[in-house]
Amino acid sequence: MNIADKFLQLNPGVEKIEFIYVDINGIPRGKWASPNTLTKAFKGGLRMPISSLVLDIWGDNPPNTGLLKAGDGDAICVPVESSLGITDWNNRKTAQCLVSMEDYLGEPIFADPRHILQGVLNKYSELGLTPVMAPELEFNLIDNELLPNGHPQMPIKPGTNQRYRDVQLLDLDEMEDFEEFFTLVERSANTLNIPSETAIKECAPGQFEINLLHHEDVLLMADQAFLLKRLIKNCAKQFGMNATFMAKPFPEQAGNGMHVHLSILDKDGNNLFKVDENKQPLSVFANSIAGLLKTTPDFLAFYAMNSNSYRRFLPNANMAPTTLSWGNENRTALIRLPEANEQSTRLEFRAASADANPYLVFASILSGTLSGIQNRDKLTSETIGNANKQHPPALQLTWKEALNNANNSNIVEHFFGKKFQHSFNCIKEYEINRFESTITDFEYSSYLKRL
Secondary structure, three states, X not given: OOHHHHHHHHOOOOOEEEEEEEOOOOOEEEEEEOOHHHHHHHOOOOEEEHHHHHOOOOOOOOOOOXXXXXXXXXXXXXEOHHHOEEEOOOOOOEEEEEEEEEOOOOOEOOOOHHHHXXXXXXXXXXXXXXXXXXXXXXXXXXXXXXXXXXXXXXXXXXXXXXXXXXXXXXXXXXXXXXXXXXXXXXXXXXXOOOOEEEEEEOOOOOEEEEEEOOEOOHHHHHHHHHHHHHHHHHHHHOOOEEEEOOOOOOOOOOOOEEEEEEEEEOOOOOEOOEXXXXXXXXXXXXXXXXXXXXXXXXXXXXXXXXXXXXXXXXXXXXXXXXXXXXXXXXXXXXXXXXXXXXXXXXXXXXXXXXXXXXXXXXXXXXXXXXXXXXXXXXXXXXXXXXXXXXXXXXXXXXXXXXXXXXXXXXXXXXXXXXHHHHHHHHHHHHXXXXXXXXXXXXXXXXXXXXX
């Protein structure tokens, strides 16, 4: 019995299948299909347009990406078996299945973010190395009703007409207020085998964080992070709310980050990240941190993919890093080394925004780390205390500056490929130009009547 038939037999009554792929912005796209299409998909019979991988944030095709060719041909959508599962939030019994795109010769489509990450992981495999990763995802629950100007509102406390206003970090009462939502998230994650480990109240009203439990299959971890974001948004809708991973939805509140933990194992499963008696990184660990620090400006456009992403990197930010620094248990640094035993020694990379594409975030971190290992980069001194007060703000770049760095970077080209680098640049240049040419409400209110 093939995979599809076995799944349908174990899950009778499925009414529809959602086939989902990841576009370059990390947005879920795809199609609905009848259950019998699942068997067709696992036999190579599912198709979607190749050009749909390179959509801008508004879901349109910018020019010159290299994929929108005459006739706009289809790619073969290859199902990801591990992602196949039932979604608990749908009214009808629904299954979802991730797909990757290949051409008719079975070659990966260069713009598929899953293939970008797989390509970087292949370089680790060639060296007998296995990265272990896990993300922490921050998000805001917001009122389903926006303000007249389109701005978000804090959620209303259940059973009252009052909105949340206070920070209340790690507040268990606020977690209790949304217990039904988190129960659905937990149940849905368990059904889909997504290893959600903890949930906490974060540093802004209505802001929360869910962590995934680390494991050695990084591509699967990226799939799970991507699907968890989609799961959270869909569960919120069931309770009349929206969930947003937008980096900075409220200007005066903490932003949403995607903190990523990383360690690297050798071919025997031993952790290569080691420290001395003074908690200073040794050998491969030191090289990895040094490479990651060195390459962060090259990959910043993948850690902070959108206009709003750069609002996290504030001059006096305490938790969003602005400097190329590292430190033991230092959350103001770009790279934090959590207190851990020898087996669990790892780094936490804190630059990525929650709105970024997890596949490209993971691929960027792994690229920088591997370059440090291969080049034996030397590690700078540890930062003790507030890193933002001790180092220049190397990450306070504009969106355009970060994109130029990525587009002109040899290391991005080496790990991601020239064609992907070009496509990504075309999309983001188009988005930047549209943002820069749009007159905002604030601009009108400032100038229209006074000048």
